[in-house]
Amino acid sequence: xxxxxxxxxxxxxxxxxxxxxxSDAMNPDPDYSAAYLVIRTDDPDGHExxxxxxxxxxxxxxxxxxxxxxxPYLVGRPVDDDLGAVWRELVHDSQLRWLGPExxxxxxxxxxxxxxxxxxxxxxxxxxxxxxxxxxxxxxxxDLVDFRYLTDALTxxxxxxxxxxxxxxxxxxxxxxxxxxxxxxTTSPGWLGYDDDKLRxxxxxxxDQGFRQIKLKVGADLEDDKRRLRIARETCGPEIRIAxxxxxxxxxxxxxxxxxxxxxxxxxxxxxxxxxxxxxxxRAIAEAIAPITVATGEHVQNRIVFKQMLQAGSxxxxxxxxxxxxxxxxxxxxxxxxxxxxxxxxxxxxxxxLCELVQHLSMFDYVAVSGSMQDRIIEYVDHLxxxxxxxxxxxxxxxxxxxxxxxxxxxxxxxxxxxRMDDAINRA
Amino acid sequence: xxxxxxxxxxxxxxxxxxxxxxSDAMNPDPDYSAAYLVIRTDDPDGHExxxxxxxxxxxxxxxxxxxxxxxPYLVGRPVDDDLGAVWRELVHDSQLRWLGPExxxxxxxxxxxxxxxxxxxxxxxxxxxxxxxxxxxxxxxxDLVDFRYLTDALTxxxxxxxxxxxxxxxxxxxxxxxxxxxxxxTTSPGWLGYDDDKLRxxxxxxxDQGFRQIKLKVGADLEDDKRRLRIARETCGPEIRIAxxxxxxxxxxxxxxxxxxxxxxxxxxxxxxxxxxxxxxxRAIAEAIAPITVATGEHVQNRIVFKQMLQAGSxxxxxxxxxxxxxxxxxxxxxxxxxxxxxxxxxxxxxxxLCELVQHLSMFDYVAVSGSMQDRIIEYVDHLxxxxxxxxxxxxxxxxxxxxxxxxxxxxxxxxxxxRMDDAINRA
Numbered sequence: 001x002x003x004x005x006x007x008x009x010x011x012x013x014x015x016x017x018x019x020x021x022x023s024d025a026m027n028p029d030p031d032y033s034a035a036y037l038v039i040r041t042d043d044p045d046g047h048e049x050x051x052x053x054x055x056x057x058x059x060x061x062x063x064x065x066x067x068x069x070x071x072p073y074l075v076g077r078p079v080d081d082d083l084g085a086v087w088r089e090l091v092h093d094s095q096l097r098w099l100g101p102e103x104x105x106x107x108x109x110x111x112x113x114x115x116x117x118x119x120x121x122x123x124x125x126x127x128x129x130x131x132x133x134x135x136x137x138x139x140x141x142x143d144l145v146d147f148r149y150l151t152d153a154l155t156x157x158x159x160x161x162x163x164x165x166x167x168x169x170x171x172x173x174x175x176x177x178x179x180x181x182x183x184x185x186t187t188s189p190g191w192l193g194y195d196d197d198k199l200r201x202x203x204x205x206x207x208d209q210g211f212r213q214i215k216l217k218v219g220a221d222l223e224d225d226k227r228r229l230r231i232a233r234e235t236c237g238p239e240i241r242i243a244x245x246x247x248x249x250x251x252x253x254x255x256x257x258x259x260x261x262x263x264x265x266x267x268x269x270x271x272x273x274x275x276x277x278x279x280x281x282x283r284a285i286a287e288a289i290a291p292i293t294v295a296t297g298e299h300v301q302n303r304i305v306f307k308q309m310l311q312a313g314s315x316x317x318x319x320x321x322x323x324x325x326x327x328x329x330x331x332x333x334x335x336x337x338x339x340x341x342x343x344x345x346x347x348x349x350x351x352x353x354l355c356e357l358v359q360h361l362s363m364f365d366y367v368a369v370s371g372s373m374q375d376r377i378i379e380y381v382d383h384l385x386x387x388x389x390x391x392x393x394x395x396x397x398x399x400x401x402x403x404x405x406x407x408x409x410x411x412x413x414x415x416x417x418x419x420r421m422d423d424a425i426n427r428a
Numbered sequence: 429x430x431x432x433x434x435x436x437x438x439x440x441x442x443x444x445x446x447x448x449x450x451s452d453a454m455n456p457d458p459d460y461s462a463a464y465l466v467i468r469t470d471d472p473d474g475h476e477x478x479x480x481x482x483x484x485x486x487x488x489x490x491x492x493x494x495x496x497x498x499x500p501y502l503v504g505r506p507v508d509d510d511l512g513a514v515w516r517e518l519v520h521d522s523q524l525r526w527l528g529p530e531x532x533x534x535x536x537x538x539x540x541x542x543x544x545x546x547x548x549x550x551x552x553x554x555x556x557x558x559x560x561x562x563x564x565x566x567x568x569x570x571d572l573v574d575f576r577y578l579t580d581a582l583t584x585x586x587x588x589x590x591x592x593x594x595x596x597x598x599x600x601x602x603x604x605x606x607x608x609x610x611x612x613x614t615t616s617p618g619w620l621g622y623d624d625d626k627l628r629x630x631x632x633x634x635x636d637q638g639f640r641q642i643k644l645k646v647g648a649d650l651e652d653d654k655r656r657l658r659i660a661r662e663t664c665g666p667e668i669r670i671a672x673x674x675x676x677x678x679x680x681x682x683x684x685x686x687x688x689x690x691x692x693x694x695x696x697x698x699x700x701x702x703x704x705x706x707x708x709x710x711r712a713i714a715e716a717i718a719p720i721t722v723a724t725g726e727h728v729q730n731r732i733v734f735k736q737m738l739q740a741g742s743x744x745x746x747x748x749x750x751x752x753x754x755x756x757x758x759x760x761x762x763x764x765x766x767x768x769x770x771x772x773x774x775x776x777x778x779x780x781x782l783c784e785l786v787q788h789l790s791m792f793d794y795v796a797v798s799g800s801m802q803d804r805i806i807e808y809v810d811h812l813x814x815x816x817x818x819x820x821x822x823x824x825x826x827x828x829x830x831x832x833x834x835x836x837x838x839x840x841x842x843x844x845x846x847x848r849m850d851d852a853i854n855r856a
Contacts, residue, residue: 104532
């Protein structure tokens, strides 16, 4: 029986603030970073599991320390352990849960570990993660999900019904995905730190590259927002969807007033209008700005908050994040909740490696859960992919389905070595 | 001008699991711990600021690392810096906030630092913290509060009105507090790991000691809960309030069914019936079990979630925690929200030093915010006070008003030395 023999952690940082890439109303100067881990085993196959939490700079050392604190739960464990059971053991550890529960640094650390275990599992199976998940039975999938705190909205039986329904046409959708890919939108034109000429040029490039939706950052200055939206709309024409993203900048009354000022520019969605914790605030905003829709999720801490946002009608596009909640298992719960409420999932991506991860989740959703691409789209940002062994391929505005085994989460050894901030090699 | 010269951190752990003190339905074996810090200055007065985050064992190293990561924000800073500005700088740091935002390990670390700064400020003023706060003007107090994400429920002007109204009778309430103290209830009889004889004996002792309210842990086994409640009710008689605490054990439908079974025992409140993140779930439970009331808050991550629980009618007793949110400043915001909605604050305490801290917040509330003790009561647990320089004094079921300068947060040097788990002295 093969076992996990070591967990190595790496504090990886990129100096992205120098170019103002990623600049928005709340994050003027991010240094995109990853608290990264590698799982090693004694199996002769030599496969490793890679995973990470994404941060934007300071504090990445704390996030890395939190991952390292999970080593005792992993080293010595059989490589083929049931990942539903591992998830429950980590998330519900009676002492660790005090640090959340199920939120913040410790929850993201568990997410990084769970994702690395899935990367290992998919590599060992010789399949890309989306395909490994899509080939599991409904019973196997619901066993991965913890329904604690969900049963007033979604029971195990309801989830099974969704997944059994999702089996119809699965092979056709898999073929479609391999042939045609999955729709993407681009945020690259819209960073707040870019000047008008750069905005105009990048909008044009986005259309030339085949994107049918772009996103602009807003929320710092109303007149600037109007001018930038006017430029984008003029450049893109009426057919391209333009979403805006406020990155939590507003209080509820301010959000409503500000968004109403942007109505003339035909906005597709308003993203993160206020605190990600404010379920009732999002609902109040959604009701006030209709028919403009609300998107949120990249900072939503766990499935319990998503459950309430769906119950309350707080969002119309659910933007799950691969590295915020506790990994693949919790994101399966979130995909099932979204399917139950009929809300399209449009993942958050960008950062370091988030595009690489979320493509697997959306493709699994298409093949086996919602069965639909209607109004579903994955964010794309063209940064830092060169550091990954199996980077995303976006062509004509669509993500190509990844074919390599694993979760696409493995960074190149040269990138790890070059961008590592911690000196000591933290071997288990 | 005096400045902060060093931050020392300590990973402090007590082996409380050996006696099953603190055992409940979710936490069978806590080892009460503190991620502790000491702020040193170059002022000739020699005062230090002491603060801590409370945890229950594993992960206390991660919590301590998070506090240590804040050293660069503090060392070199003037000792008399405005604590409203310091709070905003730490909580809204554009990179650190990604680790929350405003929740989990990093938010608790900021809370520990903020509380230590208040301890230092109160020592330098020669006043216990509750009195220092009570003597501040309404304008000074609202300047400490960040109203971001609150203004749909509480504006700065409304807070000023509450505080100005609270000035009437302030001297009388201060005298009353010094003379008569503040009501306490005891959780000591009700830990789930205690047998029936110990429960009966501790109930009797609680009444003999003058307590008028006790609390029992529930949620592991329904028949056990009924038997233990019957014993407690028989021992205490009909006049004593008996609260129960489920420590997040139930889903919403289970909570409603279980609590209805406990109705015959005349329960005062049901505490933490489900996930602390479930604002809508708490509301559903509250509506279903009325007139039994709901209490929650010890795991509520920040003022934004409290705001929504008050807006939704999810709770009837607000149990703020001194070491979960970002310290004194955020708890002032929470006291103001509770006053706005007319909900009594009944702080969570116990753990390591939580009784020592929250007494100051409730006493400030009485003197300067709500102006009332009606249905307000502070939890009391008789553990670990011997490690503090200025421990709480509870007499005849009431907290005596602390008289020593500071926040009562200073542990004895001998206790720090004896229970320290980290080897290196982490000096800034």
